[in-house]
Amino acid sequence: MTRIALMFFLGTILFLQCKKTTEIKIENFQAQNEIGKNSNGTKVFYFLVTGYTGKDSDYDKIERHVCGINRDSLHKIYKQFWLAYYRKSNKTNNENIATNPKDFFIYSTFEDHIVQYSFITNSIVSRRKYYLNEYPKETDSFREYELCK
Numbered sequence: 001m002t003r004i005a006l007m008f009f010l011g012t013i014l015f016l017q018c019k020k021t022t023e024i025k026i027e028n029f030q031a032q033n034e035i036g037k038n039s040n041g042t043k044v045f046y047f048l049v050t051g052y053t054g055k056d057s058d059y060d061k062i063e064r065h066v067c068g069i070n071r072d073s074l075h076k077i078y079k080q081f082w083l084a085y086y087r088k089s090n091k092t093n094n095e096n097i098a099t100n101p102k103d104f105f106i107y108s109t110f111e112d113h114i115v116q117y118s119f120i121t122n123s124i125v126s127r128r129k130y131y132l133n134e135y136p137k138e139t140d141s142f143r144e145y146e147l148c149k
Contacts, residue, residue, distance in 0.1 A: 024058055025050040026065050029086060031097035032104060041079035048088040049114060054131065059115065066117055067148035080120050087112040087132060110134045119144065 029046035047065070052058050062085055074081050086092050091103050092112040113130040120126065123144035128136035 044082040052087045083117040085114045
């Protein structure tokens with residue numbers, strides 16, 4: 001009987017370990033955010049994502065982050081702005097990019113770019129999903145009010 005209880009206990013622990021999901025964590029990509037706005041009133045805000053797996057749930061969490069940003073105040077300052085999300089990796093992180101800024105263009109934009117949201121005049125939003133590639137694999141555009149229903 002104790003052997004059955006022990007097997008049940010170990011099986012339950014194994015099941016819980018397999019079922020465990022990794023939560024993504026989003027932080028400012030400060031090394032890239034130090035770059036000021038363009039002369040035409042455009043600004044890119046960069047974010048690092050820890051725990052990215054490529055699942056739809058990751059994109060849902062990133063989109064909730066986008067919806068939590070006070071975009072109205074940004075619209076008052078910038079004509080256009082982008083929110084760019086990158087996977088945090090051994091090369092794409094604040095420490096490395098601060099000391100090796102070329103790694104952002106040599107590595108991060110090719111290997112760690114997840115998704116980018118472009119907020120343009122008249123509340124048009126463009127969402128480009130990169131799936132860790134250099135070029136977007138999916139692009140769609142919609143009104144800003146449709147983003148955060």
